Structure formats: C-alpha cells, structure tokens
Amino acid sequence: MSSRNLVTSFLALLAAAALAACSRSEAPTPAAARPAPAAQSAGAAAGATEARDAGAAEAQTKAALLEQEVAYGEAKKRNLLGFLAMPSDAAEPLPGIIVIHEWWGLNDNVKTITRRLAAEGYVALAVDLYGGSTADTPEKAQKLMAAVVNDPDAARANLKQAYDYLDKYALAPRIGSIGWAFGGGWSLQVALMLPDDLDAMVMYYGQIVGTEPQLATLSMPMLGFFGGLDESIPVKDVQKFRQTLFKLGKPVEMLIYPNAKHAFADPSGGNYDETAANDSWQKTLTFFADNLKPKPR
Numbered sequence: 001m002s003s004r005n006l007v008t009s010f011l012a013l014l015a016a017a018a019l020a021a022c023s024r025s026e027a028p029t030p031a032a033a034r035p036a037p038a039a040q041s042a043g044a045a046a047g048a049t050e051a052r053d054a055g056a057a058e059a060q061t062k063a064a065l066l067e068q069e070v071a072y073g074e075a076k077k078r079n080l081l082g083f084l085a086m087p088s089d090a091a092e093p094l095p096g097i098i099v100i101h102e103w104w105g106l107n108d109n110v111k112t113i114t115r116r117l118a119a120e121g122y123v124a125l126a127v128d129l130y131g132g133s134t135a136d137t138p139e140k141a142q143k144l145m146a147a148v149v150n151d152p153d154a155a156r157a158n159l160k161q162a163y164d165y166l167d168k169y170a171l172a173p174r175i176g177s178i179g180w181a182f183g184g185g186w187s188l189q190v191a192l193m194l195p196d197d198l199d200a201m202v203m204y205y206g207q208i209v210g211t212e213p214q215l216a217t218l219s220m221p222m223l224g225f226f227g228g229l230d231e232s233i234p235v236k237d238v239q240k241f242r243q244t245l246f247k248l249g250k251p252v253e254m255l256i257y258p259n260a261k262h263a264f265a266d267p268s269g270g271n272y273d274e275t276a277a278n279d280s281w282q283k284t285l286t287f288f289a290d291n292l293k294p295k296p297r
Helices: 003-022 044-063 108-118 139-147 151-170 182-192 235-247 274-292
Strands: 065-074 081-086 094-100 124-126 175-180 198-202 224-225 254-258
Touching: 003 044, 065 094, 065 108, 065 151, 065 198, 081 108, 081 151, 094 108, 094 182, 108 124, 108 274, 151 175, 175 182, 175 274, 182 198, 198 274, 224 235, 224 274, 235 254, 254 274
Parallel strands: 094 124, 094 175, 175 198, 198 224, 224 254
Antiparallel strands: 065 081, 081 124
C-alpha cells in the first residue's frame, strides 16, 4: 500500500473515532485547570475580550484539524492515552512532534499548544506521563512528578512508544520533540534516548542533564529557551551546558532571556512574559520548519 493510501486510512480511523466520541451521550469531562494567579485578575473586562478573541481563533483552528484521544502504547496495567491533532486536509505523511507537558499534566493548556503546532502542518502527539491525572495545585503536581522521577524507565518507555506511534502509524518522515519545564527536561531525555532517530529537539526551561560522553552522542539540531531570572535553573548551568555542546560541535542554540523567569511562556502563570513567549514561539516554529519539513525545490 502506498504512503498516500496509508495516510488516508490513518485519517479515516481518526475521523471515525472522533465521530464516535461525538455521538456519546455523556459530555466530556474538562481537564483540571490551574487557577489563574490573583495578579491576573486586574483588567477583567479587557481579559474577557481577549479570551473571546482567543476562543474564536482556537475554534477556527479546531475546525481545520482532526483531533482525538489516542492509545499510542501500553504501560504495565493500562493503555497510554494521549492527545493527537493534525490538519484535516493532510494527504501525504506529515512531520511529527512529540509534545511533553509541564508538571501540571496533560491539561487543556497543553492540548491548545498541540493544536497550534498541528495547525502549522504537523502530526502533533501530546503524551501523558501521569496516567490520566492532572494537577491544579503545586502540591498535587509535585506528587505526580515525583512518581515519574521515581520510575524514569516507565517514562522513557512511554516516550519511546510515542515516537514509534508517529513513526509507524502516522508515517511521519521526520520527528521532533518539545516540552516545557518538567516536559522540557524530558524532551532532552528523548534526544539522549534516541540520538540517531530524533530529528529536532526543543526544550523550554527544562532540567539540564547528560554527561559530556552522553551529549557527544547527540546529532539532531537542538533549541533551548531559558530565563535569566530563573532560580531553578541558574544561568551559569545553561551557559556551561551550551559551552559543552559547542565544544562537541553540536548544532545547538540555547537562548537566555535576561529578564524572564521560570515558566515565562505559560500564559496562565504568574511569570508569563509576553515578549519572551512570543519570540520563543516564533523561533520554535522556524526551527521546526527548517528541520522537520521538506526543503522547497
């Protein structure tokens, strides 16, 4: 069967699953959302207008996408369920992106970002490292994250199956990864785990890991974003990480926004920095386009 027919079959399966979900009598349960910081309550009227505009834009994006909860692998006692989105008019295999959530889990914020990536011409698969749970308080998030930290092999197996799903079922010709904070560190872990397979890696203020011999195995282009005022990831550590990669001759760009704090790209958080968030997003889109999409002839 040709790749075009395989993609058509894949799209048909997604469409059928979406129709089945829509036909259920029960309304879907919304993912737990994190309360917005009190500081963001100022200017509520303007915020409501912006929210309506954002909602309209998201609705327009959704209309052009196929999206569905998918089982992309298996854990010890359950299926691995993620959120997949892709352009509805795709006729040929599209590049794939593994989307890795923050410590809050696979919530609505992550699904929105996944849709935004899909709208740029990708098959975007948001993984779930928490087994269906999400957090709405730092205490819950810490507990969920600790469970992953205590069993890193399960998380690695989870992410490897996400890669395999995009490779074998979505037929993605090239595959990248992206994550924020907790997910940013795991995006780097995917690169270390699949040094010869992953085609591009993006990390937002994620934990820096890897010895020089481990980093020497990396061959894919890498892009990182960090905050100069991030107390959890000191600038000196980012600079040392970048220097090591440069020394090894790796295709890497690690950018530091001097006045940004941790989680500067999270619009629902108190550290949101619009300038840094917008700039890093545009650089992310350019980076993925340059390294995942076919070059024009």
